[in-house]
Amino acid sequence: MLIVMREHASQACVDKVINFIESNGFETHLSTGKLHTVIGAVGDKVIDPRNIELLDGVQEVIKVSSGFKLTSRMFQSEDSIIEVNGVKFGGKYTGIIAGPCTIESYDQMDKTAEALSKSNVKILRGGAFKPRTSPYAFQGLGEEGLKIIRSVADNHGMAVTSEIMDTSQLDLFEKYVDIYQIGARNMQNYNLLKEMGHVNKPIVLKRGLSATFEELLLSAEYILSGGNREVILCERGIRTFEKYTRNTLDLSAIPVIKKLSHLPIIIDPSHGTGLRDKVAPMSRASVAAGCDGLIIEVHYNPEVAICDGAQSLYPEQYDELYKELKQIAPIVNKEIY
Numbered sequence: 001m002l003i004v005m006r007e008h009a010s011q012a013c014v015d016k017v018i019n020f021i022e023s024n025g026f027e028t029h030l031s032t033g034k035l036h037t038v039i040g041a042v043g044d045k046v047i048d049p050r051n052i053e054l055l056d057g058v059q060e061v062i063k064v065s066s067g068f069k070l071t072s073r074m075f076q077s078e079d080s081i082i083e084v085n086g087v088k089f090g091g092k093y094t095g096i097i098a099g100p101c102t103i104e105s106y107d108q109m110d111k112t113a114e115a116l117s118k119s120n121v122k123i124l125r126g127g128a129f130k131p132r133t134s135p136y137a138f139q140g141l142g143e144e145g146l147k148i149i150r151s152v153a154d155n156h157g158m159a160v161t162s163e164i165m166d167t168s169q170l171d172l173f174e175k176y177v178d179i180y181q182i183g184a185r186n187m188q189n190y191n192l193l194k195e196m197g198h199v200n201k202p203i204v205l206k207r208g209l210s211a212t213f214e215e216l217l218l219s220a221e222y223i224l225s226g227g228n229r230e231v232i233l234c235e236r237g238i239r240t241f242e243k244y245t246r247n248t249l250d251l252s253a254i255p256v257i258k259k260l261s262h263l264p265i266i267i268d269p270s271h272g273t274g275l276r277d278k279v280a281p282m283s284r285a286s287v288a289a290g291c292d293g294l295i296i297e298v299h300y301n302p303e304v305a306i307c308d309g310a311q312s313l314y315p316e317q318y319d320e321l322y323k324e325l326k327q328i329a330p331i332v333n334k335e336i337y
């Protein structure tokens with residue numbers, strides 16, 4: 001249930017409504033827009049909406065039938081803008097995250113970050129715990145990897161994002177990352193999502209391999225309802241019958257999510273296609289469609305990459321792409337850092 005307050009309703013009126021709703025067993029979440037304050041009431045109790053409509057300052061009570069409430073545009077009409085290390089995602093901003101699939105060594109991270117920093121990259125990606133399809137494939141360097149990415153990022157003035165796979169890794173990640181990445185395979189790891197609701201850093205939440213947009217937004221709702229509003233949604237391709245690409249990158253995510261939700265939606269063209277030569281065209285298409293950001297795999301030398309080399313760009317390719325994206329963005333009223 002969403003309670004839309006009248007324009008300029010007083011704080012006393014808002015407080016009274018909150019008290020009333022909470023005393024009826026609901027949790028409340030507040031959205032203070034330019035004109036209206038919206039109170040989100042979440043819980044499994046039943047309340048007659050007319051009793052709320054009668055309270056002073058209430059304009060309208062909207063019963064939200066879908067499960068996503070706090071993530072919805074109805075709760076917050078303005079775009080959420082999430083800022084990390086000076087890079088903004090959402091609204092008129094398109095942020096970029098780049099780096100290798102996995103952290104292999106200090107040297108590999110340093111060479112990659114060194115090159116990327118020349119192309120203005122301010123957020124470095126790299127997995128230390130890798131969700132590999134085969135248990136025999138490289139599983140990541142673990143804490144050692146997190147130490148490496150942190151130290152390399154610090155040396156180059158960058159922020160860090162890395163994938164957390166399990167609630168047992170919470171303390172570890174708190175020490176090393178600026179953005180928690182929830183991978184496609186963990187989009188429905190509800191225990192992990194609940195924990196993400198309690199951390200005070202942004203989350204990149206990837207769409208599951210065969211998840212609908214509604215399921216993606218419901219997963220985000222777990223995080224927002226826990227108190228963390230800084231969620232960046234990520235389309236990374238879904239499983240279809242197509243075999244020429246690793247996944248099918250569903251760019252309709254951009255207009256669909258933007259209509260349903262205030263949260264930023266970014267695109268991962270690397271996992272979305274699985275092939276280096278498809279990354280630039282799909283990145284250009286994403287920016288043209290108004291995405292709020294991109295997460296792109298880049299390796300200083302993809303030929304020797306332990307993981308996902310075929311979909312990783314060479315730094316020079318990234319640099320060329322970045323220049324193109326900077327030209328496309330203003331056409332759709334966006335800005336790239």
Ligand code: PEP
Pocket residue numbers: 101127131182183184185206236268271
């Ligand atoms: C990744 O970003 O390295 C990754 C494993 O992505 P996804 O969860 O989208 O497969």
Ligand code: MN
Pocket residue numbers: 101102271297307308
């Ligand atoms: Mn990868």
